[in-house]
Amino acid sequence: MIKTDFLVIGSGIAGLSFAVKAAREFPDRQVTVITKSEMVESNTRYAQGGIAVVTDFLNDNFDKHKADTEMAGDGLCNSEIVDMVVREGPARLEEIVKMGTDFDRTPEGGYHLGLEGAHSARRILHHKDTTGFNIQNSLMKEAGSLPNIEILEYHFAIDIISQHHMGEKVTRKRDDICCYGAYVMDLNSGSIKTFLSKVTILASGGVGQVYKLTTNPVVATGDGIAMAGRAKAAIEHMQFVQFHPTALYGDEEEQAFLISEAVRGFGAVLKTREGELFMEKYDERGSLASRDIVARAIDTEMKARGDEYVHLDCTHLDQQEFSKRFPNIYKKCLSLGIDLSVDRIPVAPAAHYLCGGVKTDANGRSSILNLYCCGEIACTGLHGANRLASNSLLEALVFAHRCFVDLKNNIDQISHQKDVPEWESAGTTEPDEWILIKHNRVELKNIMHNYVSIVRSDERLQRSLNRLEILYRETEKLYKRTTLSPQLCELRNMIYVAYLIVKQSMGQNENRGTFFNVDRVGQQGHGSLEGTDP
Ligand SMILES: Cc1cc2nc3c(=O)[nH]c(=O)nc-3n(C[C@H](O)[C@H](O)[C@H](O)COP(=O)(O)OP(=O)(O)OC[C@H]3O[C@@H](n4cnc5c(N)ncnc54)[C@H](O)[C@@H]3O)c2cc1C
Incomplete structure (x- = not known):
């Protein structure tokens, strides 16, 4: 049993920026960061486009940033949260600049500011096309320099601990559910450790891996959402999965390489494989319309023509400038034999970002006591039905800070829970079970790709639910008789997350933002999401 003051689950921008703040403020307290892979592996490291913050007050202002965010969010943003986030942006930005x-x-x-889809002003700060990697590195360096932060790589959080593990049956949401820490598998030894913490910060990122095509790395399996859900936390807006319109087609199997929106901001245009411009048919902003519109337009064109991708044309752009601004993308394309001065890039939409997640208040508190959430896992009210490009790194920084400030004032009142039992392991691993886990994972990703993607329908959602139920039953059987493995835990978590996406999609009675159901066409208006949280 390991005791710590702050248990942080996840080592991306949200987890590390919280950890650094807490460790600096409380040099005598212990901050433990656990992460299931190498510390660097996260969605954060792959962020290309940049971070949206108002810094050019001559041509931009907070009201414009707020209006753009709310326009993308399609009526479901929490206006107070949007206002708070855009206004706190500059202060949070300066903090990471100071960190290197x-x-x-x-x-x-001055800052070189990029333009991205649905932004009315240039406000995207970036480090070439590897912004996330730069942020991740500076945070890792800072966290590594603080003696009271312990970073445990290859530690996989299995479940957060609550009354449920103390013998009390918690079968529904209640106001008094409390988090006491987490059970964590040490992937080096295979042992399961009990971490007792005063507070737990879930910063475990997104869910892209539940889809066959995704820009997210293999760690993005929605573990935190599933853990919080099993503990009966409120989870919202899971139906709003953002598909990035332009992932490089036909490259990697597990994680598609992203062609950043900033490339369209730089002047690249979308064309059919026959070379026709098509975006103007769908939106007057053309290739720079918001992501949901562009992704749906591409999906429609692909289906109409029976194509698996469309083209992004950069041939008319200044190639030297392009390679300076997007060295990573340029290099990647060249490595695949795509010469951008003559060849167009094959692109297709891929699951990219979860707008919903664990519901939090303005200070990152979940509905479970002593459990905070920040970063992509959280549903804070900023994104509504669709995230504005480059708002997620901003949200992660702002909410990590809000969690920290809230805890700064009340950590002294929280103590460790007594008599928490150790994890009970049982079961045997049979070699043929690995392949069953793998098959189910592939099947799940296909179900989500085929039935719960950019364009949904009532029939497809019902089909997906029927199939998920079979996968659920099979996997629970395996879970009961098999020694715990990260693969099995991820599969369980992915099924749970997929179930939430499907059920909340079924409860969504109008098309908004990223959500589009052919059976809801014509049912626009501000809808209620009540009753959609299974
Ligand atoms: C290709 C790509 C490009 C993007 N570009 C941009 C952009 O330009 N601008 C922008 O604002 N946003 C962008 N995003 C989105 C943004 O990067 C993410 O939303 C953000 O980085 C999420 O940060 P996070 O800290 O919440 O999660 P992550 O950075 O994903 O970190 C999650 C961490 O939790 C760990 N973890 C997960 N499960 C467990 C577990 N069970 N046990 C222990 N550890 C666990 C992971 O290993 C990881 O360390 C992009 C995303 C992708 C994938």
């Missing part, structure tokens, strides 16, 4: 994050500058010394 390096944003591109103009020759005059």
Whole structure:
């Protein structure tokens, strides 16, 4: 049993920026960060486009950023949260700059600001096309320099601990459910450790891996959402999965390489495989319309033509400037034999970002006591039905800070729970079970790809639910008789998350933002999401 003051689950921008703040403020307290892979592996490290913050007050202002966020969110953003996030942006930005994050500058010394879809002003700070990697590295360096932060790589959180593990049956949401820490598998030894914490910060990121095509790395299996859900936390807006319109087609199996929206901001345009422009048919902003519109337009064109991808045309752009601004994308394309001066890039939409997640208040508190959430796992009210590009790194920084400030004032009142039992392991691993786990994972990803993707229908949702129920039953059987493995835990979590996406999609009675159901066409309006949380 390991005791710590702050248990942070996840080592992306949200987890590490919280950990750094807590460790600096409380040098005598212990901050433990656990992460299931290498510390660097996260959605954060792959962020390309940048972070949206108002810094050019001559051409931009908070009201514009707020209006753009709310326009993308399609009527479901929480206006107070949006206002708070955009206004706190500059202060949070300066903190990571002080930590060593390096944003591109103009020759005059100001920030070089990129433009992305649905932004009415240039406000995207970036480090070439590897912004996330730069942020991740500066946070890892800072966290590594603080003696009271312990970072445990290859530690997989299985479940958060609550009354449920103390012999009390918690079968529904209640106001008094409390988190006491987490059960964590040490992947080096295979042992399951009990971490007792005063507070637990879930910063375990997104869910992209539940889909066959995704820009997210293999760690993005929605573990935190499933853990919080099993503990009966409120979870919302799972039906709003954002598909990035332009993932490189036909490259990697597990994680599709992203062609950032900033490339369209730089002047690239979408065309059919025959070379026709098509975006203007769907939106007057053309290739720079918001992501949901672009992704749906591409999906429609692909289906109409029986194509598996469309093209992104960069041939008319200044190639030297392009390679300077997007060295990573340029290199990647070249490595696949795509010469951007003559060849167009094959692209298709891929699952990219979860707008919903564990419901939090303005301070990152979940509905479970002493359980905070920040980053992509959280549903804070910022994104509504669709996230504005580059708002997620911003949200993660702002909410990690809000969690920290809230805890700064009340950590002294929280003590460790007594008499928490150790995890009970049982079961045997039979070699043929690994292949069953793998098959079920592939099947799950196909179900979500085929039936719960950009365009949904009542029939497809019902089909997906029927199939998920079979996968659920099979996997629970395996779970009962098999020694715990991260593969099995991930599969269980992915099924749970997929179930939430399907059930909350079924409860969504109108098309909004990223959500589109052909059987809801014509049912626009501000809908209620009540009753959709299974
Ligand atoms: C290709 C790509 C490009 C993007 N570009 C941008 C962009 O330009 N601008 C922008 O604002 N956003 C962008 N995003 C989104 C943004 O990167 C993410 O939303 C954000 O980085 C999420 O940060 P996070 O800290 O919440 O989660 P992550 O960075 O994903 O970190 C989650 C962490 O939790 C760990 N973890 C997960 N499960 C467990 C478990 N069971 N036990 C222990 N540890 C666990 C993971 O290993 C990881 O360390 C992009 C995303 C992708 C995939």
